[in-house]
């Protein structure tokens with residue numbers, strides 16, 4: 001059995017990691033951290049874990065951390081992760097970092113969008129943890145930077161089109177809508193019930209959301225040239241789920257069957273990408289609680305644009321589920337272990 005620590009277990013991705021890992025046959029949770037709930041059972045902080053997780057929350061003291069497990073999930077905010085990861089790596093531990101701290105390959109770009117990087121020497125070691133693109137690199141890595149939730153939905157939605165070179169990369173627009181759990185569990189006015197319910201709004205409009213450089217980094221690698229996109233996030237009055245609606249102009253006339261074939265070919269062996277037949281469109285309620293990314297598309301003949309829709313659960317494929325998928329790959333386990341759950345509906 002592999003001993004696992006979740007650093008930041010009292011957050012939304014932390015509780016989701018605990019839920020998924022408690023059902024994983026190859027691992028045992030040995031440490032969960034939370035400063036605010038130190039000494040309390042995690043199953044008291046999150047009663048859904050009753051009888052499934054029997055650990056007390058501990059303060060994340062670095063020496064105790066390094067002695068407590070073989071494999072670490074850093075489910076803490078960015079900035080915190082960059083200060084923790086070097087200690088874990090120097091102790092020879094494998095880490096999946098759910099924060100943004102090791103996702104951008106270029107330190108300058110990271111520092112433009114976030115803050116000064118205290119452990120930039122680890123950027124070259126980190127592998128971007130999108131298994132559908134980097135499975136082999138992830139398998140050989142000890143530090144995986146788990147992708148952001150919006151980037152996961154958009155990159156998976158566009159990858160087959162960019163690889164095939166059939167869309168004009170200068171015309172990409174992604175409108176994404178996320179459930180409120182994406183903002184984390186800390187108290188913030190913008191996440192209060194009255195601020196979110198019965199309404200729908202965009203935020204960080206005009207290329208100002210910090211996921212923009214992450215999405216552009218990966219799309220540029222797929223397209224083999226520098227790509228800039230228009231990305232607008234929106235906040236939904238839902239707890240979980242992301243739906244990204246992505247537009248791009250087709251470079252030439254294409255049939256729906258030919259494009260469907262492109263998606264089928266790229267994702268044929270992917271356990272967590274479900275390509276929908278032409279005419280079927282994804283929705284957040286059909287991936288809820290699961291590690292699936294559902295992708296559908298349609299061609300707007302009047303404008304010559306393709307419209308791709310990509311749905312994930314932001315806490316599962318957008319965070320904790322993808323992190324477990326990465327752990328499975330890094331440790332040589334069956335990639336679907338702990339993640340076999342069918343989406344919860346209704």
Ligand SMILES: NC(=O)C1=CN([C@@H]2O[C@H](COP(=O)(O)OP(=O)(O)OC[C@H]3O[C@@H](n4cnc5c(N)ncnc54)[C@H](OP(=O)(O)O)[C@@H]3O)[C@@H](O)[C@H]2O)C=CC1
Nearest residue numbers: 008010011012013035036075076077098099182184185319
């Ligand atoms: N929510 C989502 O949908 C997604 C989140 N992510 C990323 O995953 C990470 C966790 O997100 P999420 O679970 O939503 O966040 P939450 O705010 O819900 O939880 C954060 C966790 O980190 C701990 N923490 C906060 N500050 C520190 C610190 N200085 N030292 C040690 N522990 C700390 C908190 O516990 P305590 O304060 O008690 O110690 C808490 O357990 C973030 O980097 C986020 O960007 C990525 C993709 C999607």
Ligand SMILES: CC(=O)N[C@@H](CCC(=O)OP(=O)(O)O)C(=O)O
Nearest residue numbers: 099100148149178179180182183
């Ligand atoms: C709804 C909402 O607020 N979503 C978060 C992004 C979700 C996320 O966790 O992304 P990172 O892993 O990069 O932090 C936001 O817009 O900042």
